Amino acid sequence: MNGREFVEFLYRKYYPELEGPIIAVRKALAELDPKSPAFAQLMQRQAKRELSHARAFSKAVLQYPELDPHERAEIAHQAAEEFEHYALLKDYLKSRDADIEDLSADAYGAYFDQFLTGDVEAFRLCNIAEKSAVVFLRHLRDVSTDPDVRRLAQAMVADEEGHEDRVKSQLAKIAENENRRDFLAKQFVQSWASQKTGVFLEARELGLDLEKVLASFKQAENL
C-alpha cells in the first residue's frame, strides 16, 4: 500500500462508524427550514467554528518554527479564508436579526487549543474532518429553499474544497512513511470522533430527530 492507498483504506474502514453518520447528520441539519430559529442557531454555531478555526491557524503560524515557509503561507492563507467565512456568516445573521454575540466563542475553541501546545505533526492533522464542512456546505448550496442561504454556501464552498485537498495531501504524505501509520490512524479516529461528538450534540440541541436520521443512514447503506 502506498500513502494514498493507506489513507483510502482508513476512510473506508471508518466510514460506517464515523464519516458516514456524521455526514448524514450534517446533511439533515442543512435541510432545516431556513426560516426557523434552529437554522439561525446552526449558522451561529458555524460562524463560531469558522472563527475558532481562523484563530487557531493564525496562532499556529507563530507557534511552530518547524513549518517551512510554503506551509506557513498556506496555513496563513487558510486562516484568512476562515475569517472571511466568519464575516460572511455574520453578515447573513445580521440580515436576519440573529447576530452571534449570545454564543460563547470558547465553546468551539477547545478542540483546536489542544493542537497548539504540542507536536506539530498532530497540528498538521487537526482538521482531518474538514471534509464534513465541504459536504455540509455543498448540500446547503444545493438543497436550501432560501436563495440567500444558497449564495452564502456558494461563497464558502470552493475555499473549503481547497482546505480538504490540503488535508488529503498532508495525510498521504505522512502515510508514505509506514512507521507513521499508527500515529496517523490514531489522529484520524480522534479527529473524526471529536467531530462526531460535536455534531451529534449540536443536532440534539437543535431539535433534530437524530435516531431517525441515523436509522435511515444505516438502511440506505445496508448496515
Ligand SMILES: [Fe+2]
Ligand atoms: Fe471555513
Ligand SMILES: [Fe+2]
Ligand atoms: Fe476550512
